Amino acid sequence: MALQSIKYENNCLTILDQLLLPGESKYIVVQNVEDGWQVINKMQVRGAPAIAIVGCLSLAVEIHAKKFESKQALCEVIEKQLNYLISSRPTAVNMKLAANDLISLAKQLTFDGSIGVTDMKARFITVIEKMLEDDIADNKAIGEFGAQSILSKQPENTMVRILTHCNTGSLATAGYGTALGVIRSLYSKNKLERVYCTETRPYNQGARLTAFELVHDKIPATLIVDSMVASAMKNKKISAVVVGADRVALNGDTANKIGTYQIAILAKHHNIPFYVAAPFTSIDSNMKNGNGIVIEERPETEMTFIGDYRIAAQGITCWNPAFDVTPSSLITGIITERGVFEPSRLADVKM
Numbered sequence: 072m073a074l075q076s077i078k079y080e081n082n083c084l085t086i087l088d089q090l091l092l093p094g095e096s097k098y099i100v101v102q103n104v105e106d107g108w109q110v111i112n113k114m115q116v117r118g119a120p121a122i123a124i125v126g127c128l129s130l131a132v133e134i135h136a137k138k139f140e141s142k143q144a145l146c147e148v149i150e151k152q153l154n155y156l157i158s159s160r161p162t163a164v165n166m167k168l169a170a171n172d173l174i175s176l177a178k179q180l181t182f183d184g185s186i187g188v189t190d191m192k193a194r195f196i197t198v199i200e201k202m203l204e205d206d207i208a209d210n211k212a213i214g215e216f217g218a219q220s221i222l223s224k225q226p227e228n229t230m231v232r233i234l235t236h237c238n239t240g241s242l243a244t245a246g247y248g249t250a251l252g253v254i255r256s257l258y259s260k261n262k263l264e265r266v267y268c269t270e271t272r273p274y275n276q277g278a279r280l281t282a283f284e285l286v287h288d289k290i291p292a293t294l295i296v297d298s299m300v301a302s303a304m305k306n307k308k309i310s311a312v313v314v315g316a317d318r319v320a321l322n323g324d325t326a327n328k329i330g331t332y333q334i335a336i337l338a339k340h341h342n343i344p345f346y347v348a349a350p351f352t353s354i355d356s357n358m359k360n361g362n363g364i365v366i367e368e369r370p371e372t373e374m375t376f377i378g379d380y381r382i383a384a385q386g387i388t389c390w391n392p393a394f395d396v397t398p399s400s401l402i403t404g405i406i407t408e409r410g411v412f413e414p415s416r417l418a419d420v421k422m
């Protein structure tokens with residue numbers, strides 16, 4: 072049974088509390104936008120696509136339970152709550168893009184004289200619900216395009232070894248995953264020899280989540296500490312690096328989990344192709360390059376503690392940026408649901 076970070080049925084939303092994985096699988100109920108904001112901000116659910124989907128579904132469950140006197144009243148709540156959800160985490164663009172689209176839809180429905188407030192609410196909720204299936208379809212396409220592109224650069228009938236960072240699988244999306252989707256597609260083609268996944272300090276998305284998904288799917292994988300990447304590239308014949316994205320700028324500069332930038336530099340040094348796997352819901356067409364991307368800084372306790380156990384000296388100053396920006400010059404290709412693009416070609420693709 073595939074791992075599910077998000078469960079939504081009959082207007083009821085629960086999310087798998089990823090702070091407890093891999094030790095405990097516990098779903099928590101999200102009943103409204105405030106619950107949605109909290110589970111995203113605390114990283115109980117995380118991953119750019121999952122953040123947008125959970126944020127928007129939290130709005131769907133909230134408005135489903137309420138009666139609205141008018142379409143204008145409903146539209147005002149929608150706009151206010153979506154703008155609030157955007158503030159839950161600043162770097163991933165998916166929540167902002169979804170909010171922009173849904174606010175435009177709400178305004179369009181408000182001025183559509185052919186429907187009343189009940190129909191407007193139903194149509195609005197249906198559009199949000201469709202995000203789940205759309206994301207999975209995007210990820211399956213990303214997986215296929217990515218696998219084809221990576222294999223096209225390998226000698227016929229060889230198996231590949233992929234290095235990945237952070238978690239980009241079913242626990243970061245509605246299912247299948249982006250970079251992990253490429254890995255799943257390679258595995259399904261019997262072309263994947265091994266995955267090397269980094270632990271990804273300090274939240275340990277790799278050790279706790281990616282390793283969990285790979286073991287669950289019985290995909291051959293080796294966990295490495297973040298500082299082992301250079302040695303792995305030198306000694307383990309890595310065929311390609313595939314990572315996810317939180318925000319891709321129009322020139323291909325990519326914000327992704329902290330540590331991605333240095334992996335890209337190491338890949339360049341070792342002449343290893345470096346791919347970003349991201350749906351168009353993670354591409355910010357309003358951002359010319361990566362210079363303007365806001366990098367979230369997280370609480371230092373995420374660095375100085377593991378659970379309740381202190382691992383760093385009391386009183387030490389910490390810096391805990393959750394992301395970094397990889398320049399497009401270090402990126403071989405951006406794998407999307409519409410194909411694989413050289414970073415310099417991204418701006419030509421219709422958003």
Ligand SMILES: CSC[C@H]1O[C@H](OP(=O)(O)O)[C@H](O)[C@@H]1O
Binds near residue numbers: 117250315328329
């Ligand atoms: C397909 S998930 C994209 C992206 O999100 C993760 O960040 P976080 O765990 O902080 O939400 C990571 O950067 C993934 O690559």
